[in-house]
Every structure is written in structure tokens, then in C-alpha cells.
Amino acid sequence: MPSNAEIAERFREIADLLDVLGERFKPEAYRRAARSLDDLPEDISAYAARGKLRQIPGIGEALAAKVEEYLRDGRIAYRDRLAAEIPSGVVALMKLPGLGPKTARRLWVELQIDGPQALREAIDAGRLAGVKGFGDRKVALFREAATAPAPVARLPLWEAYETGTGLVAALRERVPLDRVELAGSLRRARESVGDLDLLTTSPNPSKVMEAFTTLPEVREIRLKGPTKSTVLLASGRQVDLRVVPAESFGAALQYFTGSKEHNVKLRSRAQRLGLRVNEYGVNRGSTRLAGATEAEVYRALGLAEIPPELREDRGEIDAAEAGRLPRLLSAGDLAGDLHVHLPPGAGAEEAADAARSARDLGHRVVGLVLPPDATPEGFGRLRRDVGAAETGLRILWGVERGWKAPAWGGAPAVDFVLLTPSGPDPPEGPPPAGGFPGVSTVLAHLSLDRSGLGESDPVRSEAWIDWAAARGIALELPPTAARDGLDSTSARAARERGLPLVVTGLSERRCDPKRLQVAVALARRAGLGPADVRNVSESPLWPAPELTPARPGPPVERPAAPSAGRRRRSRP
DNA sequence: GCCGTTTTCGGCCCGACTGTTTTCAGTCG
Ligand SMILES: Nc1nc2c(ncn2[C@H]2C[C@H](O)[C@@H](COP(=O)(O)OP(=O)(O)OP(=O)(O)O)O2)c(=O)[nH]1
Ligand SMILES: [Mg+2]
Ligand SMILES: [Mg+2]
Numbered sequence: 001m002p003s004n005a006e007i008a009e010r011f012r013e014i015a016d017l018l019d020v021l022g023e024r025f026k027p028e029a030y031r032r033a034a035r036s037l038d039d040l041p042e043d044i045s046a047y048a049a050r051g052k053l054r055q056i057p058g059i060g061e062a063l064a065a066k067v068e069e070y071l072r073d074g075r076i077a078y079r080d081r082l083a084a085e086i087p088s089g090v091v092a093l094m095k096l097p098g099l100g101p102k103t104a105r106r107l108w109v110e111l112q113i114d115g116p117q118a119l120r121e122a123i124d125a126g127r128l129a130g131v132k133g134f135g136d137r138k139v140a141l142f143r144e145a146a147t148a149p150a151p152v153a154r155l156p157l158w159e160a161y162e163t164g165t166g167l168v169a170a171l172r173e174r175v176p177l178d179r180v181e182l183a184g185s186l187r188r189a190r191e192s193v194g195d196l197d198l199l200t201t202s203p204n205p206s207k208v209m210e211a212f213t214t215l216p217e218v219r220e221i222r223l224k225g226p227t228k229s230t231v232l233l234a235s236g237r238q239v240d241l242r243v244v245p246a247e248s249f250g251a252a253l254q255y256f257t258g259s260k261e262h263n264v265k266l267r268s269r270a271q272r273l274g275l276r277v278n279e280y281g282v283n284r285g286s287t288r289l290a291g292a293t294e295a296e297v298y299r300a301l302g303l304a305e306i307p308p309e310l311r312e313d314r315g316e317i318d319a320a321e322a323g324r325l326p327r328l329l330s331a332g333d334l335a336g337d338l339h340v341h342l343p344p345g346a347g348a349e350e351a352a353d354a355a356r357s358a359r360d361l362g363h364r365v366v367g368l369v370l371p372p373d374a375t376p377e378g379f380g381r382l383r384r385d386v387g388a389a390e391t392g393l394r395i396l397w398g399v400e401r402g403w404k405a406p407a408w409g410g411a412p413a414v415d416f417v418l419l420t421p422s423g424p425d426p427p428e429g430p431p432p433a434g435g436f437p438g439v440s441t442v443l444a445h446l447s448l449d450r451s452g453l454g455e456s457d458p459v460r461s462e463a464w465i466d467w468a469a470a471r472g473i474a475l476e477l478p479p480t481a482a483r484d485g486l487d488s489t490s491a492r493a494a495r496e497r498g499l500p501l502v503v504t505g506l507s508e509r510r511c512d513p514k515r516l517q518v519a520v521a522l523a524r525r526a527g528l529g530p531a532d533v534r535n536v537s538e539s540p541l542w543p544a545p546e547l548t549p550a551r552p553g554p555p556v557e558r559p560a561a562p563s564a565g566r567r568r569r570s571r572p
Numbered sequence: 573g574c575c576g577t578t579t580t581c582g583g584c585c586c587g588a589c590t591g592t593t594t595t596c597a598g599t600c601g
Contacts, residue, residue, distance in 0.1 A: 025584055029573040060574050098590090100599050135592060184601090197601080225589050228601080240601065242588090255586090256601080267585040272578080278586055279601095 001043045001458050007070050008034040010079050011063070016091045017082040019101040020108075032058035035261070039314060041493065045071055089115025096145040097222075103142075106133075116146040152236035156454040158479045160186050160193035161518055167196065167215070167239065175211035177202055179249055183256035184240075187308045189521035191481045191488065192453035195238035199256045205243040212241045248280040250293035255279035261313035262306075269317065270301055277301070309488075309525035328524040329503065335538040337511045338367030338396065339418070339444065339476065339504035346370075348385035350509065351395075355386070358511040359393040364538040366511060367504075369418060370399040376410050383412065394538055400444060403432040416541055418444035419473070425460060426467035440541040442474040442502060445484050454481035461490035465497060472545040474500035474534065477526070479518035491526035500542035501528065502535050 015030035036058045037044060047053050048071055053064040066076050087108070092115055094104035107113040111131070113122050123143045128134050134142075155163070164182045171177065177200050181187065184197030202208045209229050213221045222230040222238070229241050244252040255263060256279070270277040275284055281291030282300040290296035295305040303320040307328055310316040319325050340354050351368055358366035370379060383397060396415040399408070403422040408414070417439050419432065424447065446464060448456035461482070468475055475494050476485035484506055486494060494501060503523045505515035523533065534540040 023573095026573055028584080032574080058574065062573060098599070102598060133592075133597085137591060141591090195601095223589055223600090228588055230589090230601085242601085258601090260585095260601080264585055271585080276586080280587090 001040070003071065004037045004040050004044045004458075007044060007067055008037040010070060010076050011037070011066075014076070014079050014082060016094065017079075017086050020086050020090055020094060020105050021082075022101065022105065029058065030063075032261075033063050087114040089118065092116055093119060096142075097148070097151070098141050098145050119143075119146045149236070151238075154192040154194050154453055155237065156452070156483065157186070157189060157191050157193055157481060157522070158454075158515070158518055160196065161479075161514070163233075163235075163237065164196045164198075165514075167217070168198065170215055170217070171198075171200075171208075171212060174215070175202075175204075175208050177208065178246060181253055183253060184258060187257045188259065188311055189309045189488070189518070189525045191455045191522070195240060197256050198239065198241045199249075199252055200241070200243050201246045201249050202243055208243050209241070242279070244279065246292070248291045250295070251277070251281045251291040251297050252279045254294050254297045257308050257311060259312050262311040262317070265313050265317055266301065273301065275301065307524060309521055310527070326527050327529045329520055329528050329530055329533055329536075330524075331513070331517055331520045333530045333533070333536045334363070334503065334516065334520070335536055335540065336363035336365035336367070336393075337505045337507070337516055338365075338398070338416070338442075338502045338535050338540060339369055339478065339506045340366060340511050341369050341506075341508050342371065343509060344371045344373060346382070348382060348387075351382060351386045354509055354511065355393055355395055361511060361513055363393065363511065365394040365396060365535070365540065367396045367398050367416065367535075370397070370414070372400045372402055372405065372420070374399050376408060376412065379414065380412050396541070403427070405432075413439055416440040416442065418442055420445045421447075421464075426463050437546075438544050440474065440543070441471075441545045442476055442500075443468055443485075444476055446476070446486075447484065448482040448487070448490065450482070452483075454483055454487055456482035456487045456490045458489070461486070462493065465490065465494050465499065468494075469497045469499055472500075472543055474502055474542050476506075477501060477503045477519055477523050477528075478506035479515040479522070480506065481522055486526075488522050488525035491523065491528065495526065495528055495532050500534050501532055502540065503528075503533050504535075 011030045011034040015027040018027045018030065036056050040056065044067060047056060048068055053059055053067055059067065066078065070076050090104050090108045093099055093107060093113070094101050096116060107119060111122060111127060113119050119142060122128060123139055128139045164186055168180050168182065172180065180198065180200045182196065183199050184195065185193045186196060200208060205226060209224060209226070213224055213229055213231055217233045218231045219234045220232040222232060227243050231239050233239060242252060242256055267277045270282065275282055275289070277297070282289045282297055290300035298305045298320065303317065304323060304325055306316050306320050306325065316325070336358055340358070342351055342354060354368055355366055379397065379399070386395070398416045398418050399414045400418045400420055402420055419441050421443065443464065448461045448464065450457040465475070477491050478485045481487040491501065503519045505512045505519060507515050530536045534542055
């Protein structure tokens with residue numbers, strides 16, 4: 001859906017330009033519409049053709065006209081006029097850390113500074129000295145902002161999770177803390193995370209701030225106050241810490257988890273109810289109604305507690321009011337992980353270790369995955385040697401098979417095949433030989449990634465979902481999202497198509513509960529419940545696809561029939 | 573520019589930190 005993204009980008013440009021002009025609410029109106037376009041499940045031109053543009057949240061008469069103009073002309077005259085009036089460098093100035101629309105405009109209008117480079121030169125030439133409101137400290141800050149390297153890119157969720165949990169552990173080592181949570185986009189399980197947001201309660205906030213800002217990995221202190229500090233790590237990654245009293249922990253967690261748009265909607269709702277919501281609690285006048293837990297905060301607003309993964313202002317507040325929030329998957333629902341890699345040439349010991357790691361987590365089933373060069377003979381030996389050594393855990397054997405791999409040459413059959421694509425798009429023509437008939441198949445290591453951030457390219461993910469749906473092939477939700485499988489947006493679409501879905505940790509040698517936890521969070525973000533996920537059952541396999549047999553299929557050992565009530569696939 | 577179980581016009585979330593401010597503006601979360 002290229003035009004959705006293009007129009008969203010044009011609207012965001014307009015928003016930035018209007019910011020520079022000092023407009024108050026219009027910029028947010030354009031950003032809201034841009035976000036709606038990003039969230040749209042279909043190409044915007046389909047809405048335009050049906051005359052339904054105005055039904056998109058944040059699109060009214062004026063913006064609908066601009067969408068139509070772009071679809072017709074490939075440009076929006078209003079944007080072009082603004083862009084001609086305001087040098088792009090002024091927008092760049094506004095985006096420097098610590099500078100905003102007011103400063104950028106003043107620099108431009110009063111001092112003819114039209115970009116970061118010009119700002120640095122002006123400062124070095126002393127042109128800012130004595131200008132009202134620009135004292136020495138501010139000028140120094142401007143210069144630093146103008147010469148600092150560009151801010152680091154967003155981090156894929158899984159990496160943010162590792163950095164974040166490491167940081168929490170480091171902080172706990174140095175100072176006693178009551179409660180600590182990672183909040184922000186990480187807690188919401190966004191596929192990409194900009195900064196890390198930490199919330200704590202402590203009887204001694206200043207001690208916590210001191211410990212936080214002096215952590216060895218801290219390169220620079222951006223802000224430091226009694227309740228809030230911001231630092232940059234050596235990596236350039238920003239971390240925000242907020243400390244609040246224990247009785248405000250729930251309200252603060254609600255605030256710091258966001259999203260911003262969710263918070264604004266919630267607080268507007270509170271206003272209507274005669275209430276005020278902030279990070280310290282819910283209040284009516286000077287009476288405090290809630291604050292210790294998030295559930296309390298939502299209840300005070302007449303809402304069911306909204307899972308963090310859904311807090312994006314995409315209708316979840318109305319759903320919470322109506323009691324229509326979905327029952328989401330939780331880690332405890334899973335019977336086991338279906339994607340634990342065994343190393344090349346793994347023997348019985350390694351396989352047994354992997355199985356035991358799963359059993360020790362209380363799992364009832366594990367999918368052990370052989371590397372692509374595995375052979376039926378080697379697999380036969382491995383399975384025999386592992387034998388009945390394991391108790392209380394069912395092993396399902398899978399093998400990764402490349403698209404062009406020769407068909408699996410004979411018995412014994414594995415329990416499932418992880419078919420790995422060789423290119424970015426589904427191929428035309430006959431189905432691959434890598435799989436084989438009669439065996440459940442999942443597309444694995446599917447890379448739909450658009451930007452290296454775990455977010456899928458909507459066009460390609462739709463193509464793969466179509467391809468898999470037509471063949472009864474399952475799709476995978478790994479902790480790395482679109483790098484290796486579905487992200488939450490495409491998982492939502494796949495669920496609507498009724499595809500078999502598996503939530504996996506995609507780990508090496510051992511079942512990794514932390515990776516599984518992240519994958520579950522992504523599944524929750526997709527709105528998936530236990531009924532949508534195959535591996536909630538210890539018989540998680542799904543019907544085998546229809547692939548062209550390369551040779552008569554070997555006898556297939558199916559330890560158990562797939563559960564009843566499975567969805568039927570349809571041919572295209 | 574959008575939007576409506578108080579509004580079709582008047583609102584549009586609320587607070588922390590910093591700098592230069594003598595009472596607050598700007599930026600950010
Ligand atoms: N009420 C309110 N809350 C905000 C605002 N801006 C940010 N927050 C809250 C909600 C955010 O999720 C949280 C953390 O802010 P961040 O800027 O780190 O955003 P977030 O973590 O959601 O996304 P990120 O991946 O860091 O870009 O603070 C705001 O303008 N108003
Ligand atoms: Mg954040
Ligand atoms: Mg933050």
C-alpha cells in the first residue's frame with residue numbers, strides 16, 4: 001500500500017511546516033490523519049473509490065480533498081506551497097534536540113539561520129550573543145545540538161528487551177528499589193522501540209537518580225531532576241527514568257506506558273467525567289480516586305483494564321467501555337515452543353538437553369528443529385537414540401527445508417517441515433519441493449522486514465499471507481517479528497484469514513522463556529487469543545498442505561490427530 | 573483541521589525540567 005505511506009509522509013511534512021508557522025492544533029490534526037493512514041488495512045484508493053475517506057479517523061472534508069488530490073495528481077499543492085515558503089533546514093533546526101518550533105522560527109526570521117550548519121556558523125561568528133532569550137547556556141546547548149551526530153535509529157523489540165532488562169538488573173545491583181518496570185513502547189511490544197522508559201518506586205528517589213545517572217554505561221546526562229532523569233547510553237540510546245511514590249505506581253505506569261495518543265484520549269474522557277488524570281492518580285477535585293494500580297485507574301474511568309499491547313488509540317478505549325476487550329494469549333496458555341534449533345550434527349545429548357530445557361519450564365511439548373542439511377538417515381538415528389529418555393514431554397521433530405531442497409528422501413518422516421523462502425516474494429509456478437506431502441508445514445524465517453526494525457512491508461506480507469492461505473501452510477510469530485516471521489499487524493491479518501499460527505521463541509539449543517515471552521507479547525499486540533494459536537495444545541499440528549509430491553510420500557507417522565474444529569483451507 | 577451521551581462552534585492532556593525568567597516560555601515525556 002505505497003500510497004498510504006506516501007500520503008502519510010506528505011501529511012507529516014505539512015505538520016512540521018505548520019509547526020514552524022506557529023499553528024496550534026492543525027499539526028496534530030495532520031499527524032493524527034497520517035497515523036490513521038499507516039494503520040489502514042487496505043489501500044487508501046479503495047476508500048476513495050467507495051467514497052469512504054471521511055470514515056477514516058482524523059480525516060474530514062479538507063484532508064479527504066487532499067487525499068483525493070494526491071491520488072489524482074501525485075502531489076498536494078498546499079504542501080508544496082508551504083515547502084516553498086519554509087526552507088527545509090528550518091524544519092531540521094526544529095528537530096534538533098532541545099530546539100522546537102518557536103526557536104527554529106526565531107532563528108530563521110530574526111537571524112536568517114536556515115539550518116543546523118548555518119546555526120553553527122552563526123554561533124561561532126558570535127551572532128547569537130546578546131540576543132534576547134538566548135543566553136550563554138542556551139547558545140552552548142544549540143551548538144551542541146547542531147554538531148551532535150544524528151540520533152540513533154530505533155531498536156528492534158527483542159534487542160530493546162535485552163538492553164532494558166540488563167539495565168534494570170544493573171540498577172538493582174546499585175540501589176534498593178521497590179518496584180521497577182520497563183514502560184513505553186517496549187511494554188506495549190511495539191516492533192521497534194525508540195528509547196527505554198523505566199519506572200520505579202523508591203523511598204529515596206534522589207539516591208535512585210544518582211545511581212541511575214552514574215551507571216557505567218551512561219555516556220551523558222540530558223536531564224536530572226527529583227522525579228525524572230534522561231540519559232544517553234554509550235550506544236547513544238536514550239533512557240528515561242521516572243520515580244514516583246508507591247501509591248502512584250499504577251497511575252505512573254499507565255502514563256509511562258502510553259501510548260501518547262492513548263493517554264490523551266483517556267485524559268479527555270476523564271475531563272468529560274469531571275475527573276483529572278495524571279501520573280499521580282485519578283482525581284475529582286482534590287479527592288484522589290485511584291492510583292496504586294493500573295486496574296484502579298481504568299476502573300475509576302469506567303473502563304476494563306486495557307492490556308498494554310493494545311494501548312494505541314485504535315478503538316481499545318471504546319472496547320474497554322463496552323466490555324468487549326479480547327481475551328489475549330498469555331505465556332501460560334502455551335503448551336510449548338515449536339522452534340528450538342538444534343545445531344548442525346547435533347546428537348542425542350544435545351537434543352535431550354533441548355527437550356529438558358522445555359520440560360523444566362513446565363512445557364508439555366517441544367518442537368526440535370533440525371538444520372537444513374539434515375538427512376533422513378541422521379534424523380532416524382537421532383530419534384532412536386533420544387528414544388524414550390524424556391518423560392512428560394512430547395517431542396515433535398521438525399526440519400528446515402529450503403525452497404529448492406530435494407524432497408525428503410524417505411522414512412522416517414519428521415512431524416513438521418519449516419519451509420524457508422529463498423526470496424523476498426512468493427514464487428510463481430509450482431510449489432516448492434523442499435516440503436513433502438502429508439506433513440504439516442510452516443513458513444519459517446520469512447523475512448518481511450521493511451527497515452530492519454521488525455516491521456513488515458504490507459505489500460509483501462499480504463502476498464505471503466495469500467500464498468500460505470491458499471495452501472494451508474502455517475505462519476510463525478517469533479520474538480524478532482518481521483525479521484523472521486510475522487509482525488503484529490500482519491499476524492492480525494493472518495488471523496482474520498484463519499491461517500494456522502504458531503508463536504515461537506526461535507531460539508538456539510534451548511527453549512528460551514524470555515524469547516517466548518516477547519513473541520507472546522507480539523501475539524497479544526496482534527489481538528490473538530488462545531483459540532488463534534496452534535501451540536496452546538500439546539497436539540499443535542495442523543493439516544498438511546497440498547504440495548506437489550516429488551515422489552510417492554513415505555509413510556507418515558502422526559503421533560496424534562490434529563485437534564477437532566480446525567479450520568479448513570480453501571483452494572484459490 | 574477534526575469532532576460531538578454536555579458542544580455544528582469551542583475546545584483540543586497534563587506535568588517535569590531547564591534557562592533566564594522576576595512569574596514563565598519552551599521543550600519534552
Ligand atoms: N500524557 C502524555 N503522555 C505522554 C506524552 N508523550 C509521551 N507520553 C507518555 C506515553 C509514552 O508512551 C511514554 C514514553 O514516551 P516516549 O516518548 O518514550 O514514547 P514511546 O515509548 O511510546 O515510544 P518510543 O518508542 O520511545 O518512540 O510517555 C504526552 O504528550 N502526553
Ligand atoms: Mg519510549
Ligand atoms: Mg521516553
